[in-house]
Amino acid sequence: MNMNNNNYASGNQRGQHYGENPSFQQGNNAPGNPGGQEGHKDEKSGLLEKIQQLGQTNVPQLSQDSKIHCLTIVGQIEGHLQLPPQNKTTKYEHLIPQIVAIEQNQNIEGLLVILNTVGGDVEAGLAISEMLASLSKPTVSLVLGGGHSIGVPIAVACDYSFIAETATMTIHPVRLTGLVIGVPQTFEYLDKMQDRVINFVTRNSNISEEDFKELMFAKGNLTRDIGTNVVGSEASDFGLIDEVGGVGQALKKLNELIELNKDKNEGIIQ
Amino acid sequence: MILYTAMPQELVYQTDPQEYSQQLMVSYNGIPVLAERTEDHNYRVVRVMSTDPSHFLEAGCTPGTKLPLV
Numbered sequence: 001m002n003m004n005n006n007n008y009a010s011g012n013q014r015g016q017h018y019g020e021n022p023s024f025q026q027g028n029n030a031p032g033n034p035g036g037q038e039g040h041k042d043e044k045s046g047l048l049e050k051i052q053q054l055g056q057t058n059v060p061q062l063s064q065d066s067k068i069h070c071l072t073i074v075g076q077i078e079g080h081l082q083l084p085p086q087n088k089t090t091k092y093e094h095l096i097p098q099i100v101a102i103e104q105n106q107n108i109e110g111l112l113v114i115l116n117t118v119g120g121d122v123e124a125g126l127a128i129s130e131m132l133a134s135l136s137k138p139t140v141s142l143v144l145g146g147g148h149s150i151g152v153p154i155a156v157a158c159d160y161s162f163i164a165e166t167a168t169m170t171i172h173p174v175r176l177t178g179l180v181i182g183v184p185q186t187f188e189y190l191d192k193m194q195d196r197v198i199n200f201v202t203r204n205s206n207i208s209e210e211d212f213k214e215l216m217f218a219k220g221n222l223t224r225d226i227g228t229n230v231v232g233s234e235a236s237d238f239g240l241i242d243e244v245g246g247v248g249q250a251l252k253k254l255n256e257l258i259e260l261n262k263d264k265n266e267g268i269i270q
Numbered sequence: 271m272i273l274y275t276a277m278p279q280e281l282v283y284q285t286d287p288q289e290y291s292q293q294l295m296v297s298y299n300g301i302p303v304l305a306e307r308t309e310d311h312n313y314r315v316v317r318v319m320s321t322d323p324s325h326f327l328e329a330g331c332t333p334g335t336k337l338p339l340v
Contacts, residue, residue, distance in 0.1 A: 084285035
């Protein structure tokens, strides 16, 4: 059985594998403009415009390191198979080093996770969830649009979670695409995988295992499928998500958690 | 051509392997961006992969801008 295809997504997509492209360093773009003279002229007039508008050449910028970083989880969570480029995907090999960097960087004090995902690979999704849950810095998640399937553990992995009023989360059983061997063990394996998702969600949110399983195996809510689609306040009523809100509330909460975290750290030093 | 099949569309019409090599990760002044190759052998920014919100205000690498090759 191919373990790479444990798809937990509300859409059904397939992909092919291809090698990782090496990244290369892009040089400074300022003087080497290939546009030649015209490009040079544009640059000059842009500079003049700035001087005329602001009386200076430097446009005010955000401070070099913002203390809150933002992780966006969009499209499909990509696992061991690379999806065709027209798919919008979140790749764990991109996210995990970023989370490590956030943990290590002294200047970063908090992390905002924004989700609008259809779900995807179980193991990749759980990997991201575990990374977020074990991050020592305050984390707040915000579900916008949709946080379906494996997006659910990612949303609840954060210290505090928000959901937009119109956002939805689909909770349904794990399914398998690709080659499946028709033996009872396959079912047991799938059941075990499902338990990993259920355990993670119940450990990191206020929903009970019974409630979550009930939502997961409910009939008649989704067309051609078992499961439930919870919208905005329903998710917070079940205790899955902490609060209904938007980016303003999420950042306010994150700043509160950062202050609390600071006080705690100072207490240890004294 | 009219297809009547239970096979998913993406299995019937599989992606040309060449399409995969169109996109690659590039570092633009230290900002990780996902870029795609254009017909004139330039690179166009598809997505900024950083978590730093200030990188999204950087005019040189907003999605859609062409990255000049130096």
